Amino acid sequence: MSTLKNTMSLREQKKRQTRLRILKVAESMFAEKGFDQVMVNELAERAEVSQKTFFNYFPSKAATLKALLIDYLEESNLWAHTTELEASVESAIVPPNVEEIQDWVVQRRQLLQLIFRHTDLFNSIYLMEGDGEEGERLFPAKYKQPRVERIRKAQQMKVVRDDISAEMIADMYDYVRIDMVRRWLCLSDDIATPERYKREYQQGIDILLKGLSA
Incomplete structure (x- = not known):
């Protein structure tokens, strides 16, 4: 039994490594040549x-774009672990590592533009429960x-x-933050500065939080 488990573990590890290698190469090639110029072969x-x-x-090929973004979001989701809730609207709704996420967005502007143009991942935030596949959502239920x-705890705290x-409320935050990203991605490079995006x-978030305060 132990040998079988070890074999399965090694097999799964190899599969993960292969998947990550494909994604790393895809991101590099898209940056070098552009999405349309990269052939699967x-x-x-x-x-x-x-x-095969x-x-x-x-x-x-477009599925690699989706995976690159979804993988990062899963890795950066600090709230998948326990973090202390302060008595503020911002603490309940805005992730504690929001600046790190913003920096990732800024550094991968070109990649995110490709995701915006070649997938429907950003639009998936508007899907209602039961629509489409969970794996096709930018922000799945988990x-x-x-x-x-x-947010429920913050509501109980008034x-x-x-x-x-x-x-x-969780959906409203996602609508605002993704719309802000999309707006920035559509700007020309000469005016799409990191400072403008963050400002x-x-x-947008300040307006949302003000409206949600008890």
Whole structure:
């Protein structure tokens, strides 16, 4: 039994390493050549896998774009772990590592523009419960649940207004922050400065938090 578990563990580890290698190569090649100029056979060759293996991991080239963003969001979701809730609207709704997330967005502007243009991932935030596949959502239920629970606690503390459901409040935050990112991605490079993105992001969130305060 122990040998079987070890074998499965090694197999899963190898699969994870292969998947990560494909994604790393994809991100690098998209940055070098642009999405449309990268062929799957070239991507597979540089990642040292066959095209069949590539498609075992990703159904399409665009699927690698989705995976790059979703993987980062899962890794950066500090609320998947226990963090202390302060008696403030901001603590309940805005993640404690928001500046780190903003820096990631700024550093990967080109990648996010590709995701915006070649996938429907950003639009998935508007899907209602039961619509589409969970794996096709930018913020699946398991990602959002820690924030929802924090908002409920803040409502019990009379910090956040309780005439709106915690789920709706969590969605409202996602609508604002993603719309701010999309707005910035659509700006020309000469005016899409990091400072502008962060300033307008904060302005949008401040308005939201003010409206949600109990």
